[in-house]
Amino acid sequence: MSIEKLKGIVLKEYQSGESSKKIVVLTGEKGKINLTVKGGKNTKSKHLATTQMFCYSEFVVYEGRGFNSVTSTEIIESFYSLRNDINKLSYSAYIMELLEKTVFESMNCEEVLKLTLKTLWIIAKTDIDVLLAVSIFEIKYLQLSGFFDEGDRCSCCGNYIEGEAFFCSDDGGIICGKCKKSANRVFALLEGTYKVINYVLKSNDNRLFSFKVSDEVRCQLRLILEDYVAEHIGQNFYTLAFAKSCTAEEL
Template sequence: MVETVTALGMVISSMAIGEYDKRLVIITKEFGKITAFARGARKPNSPFLGGSQPMAFGEFTLYRGRNAYTVTGMKISDYFSNSMTDIDSMYMGMYFLELAGYYGREGIEASETLKLLYMAMKALTKNRIPVDLIRCIYELKTLVINGEYPNVFSCGNCGEKQELDYFDINRNTMVCKKCHGKVPDNEIITDSTVYALQFIVVTPVDKLFSFTVTDIVLKQLKHIIGSYMDKVIDKKFNSLEFL
């Protein structure tokens, strides 16, 4: 009797293999990032046709082989690619998949990563907050989950937790007004931006995509998080070229 396992996950990439098959990479709650083959998934009448597309989320039944898994069944609850209302949201979603894949590791459970990915996709389909804010939240929380986020709670010089108004990208830390000396006015960070950074770091994933910010705060968030991402990630993501 063939032994199978069941995993909750989202397809992050799909590649044609042979005449009818597909090679899937799936971020799963239980097993982290896995490779799974969906036999016959490219046939028009295949039960795996829709569920073998990127952004498909649901329950996958898998046979565990020596080097990879084989899909034996799937119950897809969300087809996020079918719910995107514009091209920017679609490519942003593809970027989120790429970033999840960058950090994903096989054999290491990924419940928080999967939950964040799911909630970010939901946010993209609802259009209630700006796409760029969804990206900022997703990027920073991904860094938090993987233990690579910057210090946004205290001054990197004196430890002060008040009057933080400058981000030192070279040292990955906020710096207070007393310690940073004179800096250009356009590099001064507002209290609202500092609060937004702290909120993203400490708030549970399922409550993250529920706020909005002013244009000034969003601009500062994009600059700080974007600069930090460029520093710590050594990969170019194809989807960002389109964005």
């Protein structure tokens, strides 16, 4: 039993008992961690504003046998402005659900945490195209999680891509014209889509989000990434279905 300080983003919150709540937090050093916030459902709780979804907070945690309880919290960034735009809010909630369902406990997530903070910041505080920001997040996150190889080689035969590039979720992403012949469910990549995937896979700095794309490229990115996530993660994301319904209403 010990006391520990952790920094992390609240991915999910849910009621636990009459007045307490549990939160799932993404931390850099410990991956996903479940914390109990005693009295956290109470509107007068001192932890109310620091333990909501999207909050990046510092938590002082009491580690008991089989449970971790929050004893004090301090907000670092609330990303509150996400709540002023249904499109930003719903796609950011999808990012939280994707992480909650795929990050393991006790796994080093320093890079994933940095990427998530950067993505939430850019969505909350700039007028970036939200669908593009989510696509960039997914490509980078899938790469960090080992689901995406480098983009200039065929993920099937390993040869450099020459000429047209294709995308096949079953075969691990970008494939060449030769391998396409024996693959199922293949998308012919637009040149712009191929460039975006390659750029994001190679970029590791603040320029990750510094470009724009055409509507066609943005649509194709959504199509192939949703297919890829469904194929490799194999879960239903309620938040994504909701986010897509909001986007459809806006169009």
